[in-house]
Amino acid sequence: MRLELSEPLFNPLLKKWVGRGELDYEVYLKTPVLLSLQAGEGERVTHDExxxxxxxxAQELWLKLASREAVEVVAELDAGKLWAASARLERIQRVLRSMVSEMAVLETxxxxxxxxxxxxLGNGSGQESPGYNMLRHAAxxxxxxxxRLLALRGVALKAVYTAGGPDDLKRLCEQLMDVDEAFQNWLYAHFQLVRRTIGVDRSVKALDGLPSQVLAGRMTLPLFRQLWDVRVELTSSWKREGGIAPGALRDGCMHAGPGAYAAAARAAGCPAHAGASFPPAER
Ligand code: HEM
Structure with a gap:
């Protein structure tokens, strides 16, 4: 026997009919419209539709929320309300992270x-997603x-990541990174979904004719490029001076390390372990 779900149901606790669209919950959330937005019973080309x-x-709704929240963050940053902006960035990040698990449901x-x-689906393209476009625009x-905030405070982005730089701006930048990383993780989850559903290959064309391979390059396109670039800049200006030279003894205890370290210690002839057999730590 097949269960019927499209008719109103009597809730014995409420002693009311749910599903007629008359209750406050249904009116406020517009459930009659919401639940009619999917192909109805008998209209689906296959059950999984x-x-x-x-x-x-659902993903469009989450993208809508994330984009609107991002617009609020802009206003908060312009008003110097960094705590509020920070709390909202956390929200956006959580939304994006939940979208990754949601995407996995479709993998079934x-x-x-x-x-x-x-x-x-016609010639529909993912690039036509309003949520995706809104979020990129908001970003x-x-x-x-x-x-604007950096200019107002007279701080270059690189200085934010320099010892003694402004902690509040550093936290903000790292939260923007969290959002960006979560966004890219979502695109990666999408990539894997596409890969196991239609395959990723030069020969696999999306409905709009694009090879599915293009996704591999697009999924790492950042939202906040300068935040990623500054890491490259920091590493480019990195110097070894002031650190520990390769192969140098650390606290005279090089022997404790595995083979390569033990060999370096032997070559250096550490007096503290003059009588130790080599390599002592390899058990
Ligand atoms: C089995 C399910 C899916 C398949 C086979 C699929 C397939 C594809 C393919 C082949 C592309 C690249 C070509 C193009 O832009 O049209 C694409 C892009 C895209 N899809 Fe999907 N997709 C699926 C599910 C989803 C879902 C659930 C979302 C959520 C909204 C989504 C959002 C997007 C977006 C935003 C793009 C553009 C991404 C970019 O250009 O970096 N897709 N999809």
Whole structure:
């Protein structure tokens, strides 16, 4: 016997009918509209089409939320409300992280099932996603707001990452990095979904004709490029001076290390371990 779910249900606790769209919950959340936005029973090309639509629609909603929150962060940064901006960036990061697990639900759809759904998608492209476009646009606003804040405080980005630099700006920059990394992790999760569903290869064309391979390059495109570049800059100006030279003894205890270290210690002839057999730490 097949259970029927499209008819209103009587809730014995409430003693009311749920599903008619008349209750406060249903009115406020517009559930009659929301739940009618997926292909109905008998309209689906295959059972998993509901899963496909729900995941896509949910992801659009999360992207909408993340984008609106990013707009608020811009206003907060411009108003110098760094704590509020920080709390909101944490929220955006959590949204994006939850989207990664949500994407994994769609991985339970097998490739053969997707081949059926694919026939109803026209030439749709992921680039047409409003949420994706909104978030990238909002991230541009965030990047500009960070630049304004740095200019106002008279600090170059590299100086933020220099000893004695402003802690509050450093925390902010790291939170923007968290958001960016979470966004790229989402794109990576999408890449793996695509890979196991239609394959990633030069011969695999998306519905808009693009080879699915392009995703490999796009998924690491950052939202806040300068924050990634500054790390490259810091490493480029890194110097060995002041550190420990390669092969040098550390606290005269080089012998404690594995083979390569023990050999270096033997060559250096550490007096503290003059009588030790080599390599002593390799058991
Ligand atoms: C089985 C499911 C999916 C398949 C086979 C698939 C396939 C693809 C392919 C081949 C592309 C690259 C070509 C193009 O831009 O159209 C793409 C891009 C994209 N897809 Fe999907 N996708 C799936 C699920 C999703 C979901 C759940 C979302 C969530 C909103 C999504 C969002 C996007 C976005 C935003 C892009 C553009 C990414 C970029 O250009 O870096 N896709 N998808």
């Amino acid at each position: 509901l899963l496909f639509q729900v995941v896509h629609q 759809m097998t490739p053969d099932t997707y081949q059926v759904i694919r026939r109803s 541009g606003g965030l990047e500009a707001a960070l630049e």
